[in-house]
Structure formats: structure tokens, C-alpha cells
Amino acid sequence: MGKIIIVANQKGGVGKTTTVVNVSAYIASEGYQTLVIDLDSQGNSCSGLGINKEENKEGLYEALLGFKDVKDLIKSTEIRNLYIIPSNIHLSGAQVELVEMEKREYKLKEIIEKIKGNFKYIFIDSPPSLGLLTVNGLVAADSVIIPIQCEYYALEGLSQLLKTINIVKQRLNPKLKLEGVLLTMYDTRTNLSKQVVEEVIAYFKQKVYKTIIPRNVKLAEAPSYGKPIKLYDPNSVGALSYYKLSKEIIENG
Numbered sequence: 321m322g323k324i325i326i327v328a329n330q331k332g333g334v335g336k337t338t339t340v341v342n343v344s345a346y347i348a349s350e351g352y353q354t355l356v357i358d359l360d361s362q363g364n365s366c367s368g369l370g371i372n373k374e375e376n377k378e379g380l381y382e383a384l385l386g387f388k389d390v391k392d393l394i395k396s397t398e399i400r401n402l403y404i405i406p407s408n409i410h411l412s413g414a415q416v417e418l419v420e421m422e423k424r425e426y427k428l429k430e431i432i433e434k435i436k437g438n439f440k441y442i443f444i445d446s447p448p449s450l451g452l453l454t455v456n457g458l459v460a461a462d463s464v465i466i467p468i469q470c471e472y473y474a475l476e477g478l479s480q481l482l483k484t485i486n487i488v489k490q491r492l493n494p495k496l497k498l499e500g501v502l503l504t505m506y507d508t509r510t511n512l513s514k515q516v517v518e519e520v521i522a523y524f525k526q527k528v529y530k531t532i533i534p535r536n537v538k539l540a541e542a543p544s545y546g547k548p549i550k551l552y553d554p555n556s557v558g559a560l561s562y563y564k565l566s567k568e569i570i571e572n573g
Contacts, residue, residue, distance in 0.1 A: 322436035325443050325499055326461040332448035335467040335504035340445040341368035345548035346566035348402035352440040356404040359457050360447040361411035369397045370546035371406050381410040383431050390431045415452050425492055428456035450484050458488040463499035470506045470513035504533040531565040
């Protein structure tokens with residue numbers, strides 16, 4: 321039975337997609353059947369795994385609205401054992417259309433139920449908002465990874481995310497838990513990065529991953545080539561960091 325992990329933070333640019341793409345690539349390379357669900361209409365997980373968004377006429381939107389069987393939407397990637405359910409621009413309209421539907425918060429969960437037996441890990445890349453799509457992801461997931469960038473205002477808005485997670489846990493998904501907090505974009509040259517690390521560890525304690533993701537040019541370049549860092553530059557510091565993080569996630573069970 322697949323473990324379903326959503327990577328969520330309503331702030332953009334904190335490393336959600338980078339984390340989903342690269343962790344899933346490394347975990348799949350360890351021999352685990354792994355699925356990425358791109359829940360963001362921008363389709364950045366698709367791009368990062370070499371799936372052409374422009375050619376994607378059908379994706380998660382069609383499954384959520386009941387137009388297509390989800391099994392027909394799963395695409396393979398360049399990485400062995402790694403698959404993706406892509407998104408396209410249509411998904412931006414799903415938020416409005418889902419509002420009128422019965423059990424609207426459970427649509428993604430219903431889809432995943434049909435396929436989760438085929439995968440050991442399922443990673444959900446959420447949009448940068450706390451709207452209905454993200455709530456669907458939280459309802460469907462077993463746990464949440466929260467990426468936090470080591471920059472000014474890193475903790476701003478975090479209380480709202482934690483409040484949303486708690487509401488979903490209380491009302492819609494009692495088994496939902498915090499998988500871990502991931503520090504991203506760490507700059508060894510600044511005191512600010514160190515201060516953010518200290519603050520986050522003081523607040524979340526053992527839930528903070530030991531692996532910290534540094535600022536790394538290669539990590540930033542890789543998506544434009546449609547490759548996870550494992551394929552783009554496997555010897556870079558960013559690659560090593562995401563490899564270590566994937567090991568941590570596997571060890572956590």
C-alpha cells in the first residue's frame with residue numbers, strides 16, 4: 321500500500337516542486353515504485369521530469385472531474401520506477417468547478433484509492449495556496465512535508481498552514497500527520513540562514529530533517545533541461561543533499 325506524502329506551503333518559491341521532483345527520482349532509483357501527482361496547474365513537476373506541458377491535453381483535471389479514468393493518465397518518466405499524473409492549465413478551473421460537487425474535498429482521495437496499491441510512495445506537489453486543491457491533497461495524504469526557505473519572512477504565514485492542516489486533521493482526515501519540516505535555500509555565507517535554522521528547530525524540534533538543502537545553481541538549472549538533479553548533475557552539492565534527504569524519508573518508514 322502506497323505512502324502518500326504531500327509537499328505543501330502556501331508560499332511560492334520555497335522549493336516544493338524541487339523537493340517533489342528530486343526526492344521522488346532518488347526514491348524510485350532505490351527500487352521503489354513511485355508516483356508524482358502534479359496538483360499545480362503550472363505543471364512544474366511535469367517540466368522537471370521531462371513531460372511536455374504543451375502536449376498534455378489530458379491530466380489530473382480530467383480525473384478530478386470524472387472525464388477520464390486516472391489509470392489512463394499515468395505517464396512514465398526517464399527515471400525507472402518513477403511515474404507522474406500530469407496537470408495542465410485546465411486544472412486552474414477545477415477549484416471553481418469542484419465547489420459545486422458533493423464531497424468536493426475527497427475527489428483526489430477517491431482517485432488515489434484506485435491506484436495506490438501499485439506504488440510504494442506517492443508524492444503530491446501542491447499549488448502555492450490553501451485553496452480547495454491543496455485541501456484535497458491534505459485529505460488524500462498520510463503526511464505532510466513543509467519546506468521552509470532560509471530567508472527573511474520564512475515563518476510568515478506558517479501559522480495559517482498549520483491551522484489548515486489541523487482543521488483537515490480534525491474534520492476530514494484524522495490520520496494526517498507532519499512527516500517533516502525541510503529547510504531549503506540555505507546560504508552558508510549568511511547569519512540569517514543560521515538564525516532561520518535555529519528558529520525552525522526550536523519550534524518543530526525533532527520534526528526538522530537533518531538534511532538541509534543549500535542554495536545551488538545546478539538545482540535551479542535542472543528544471544529548464546527537464547531533468548531531476550540526479551540526471552542533470554549527480555555530483556553537485558544539491559544532488560547530494562536530495563539523495564541524503566530521500567534516505568531520511570525512506571528510513572522514517
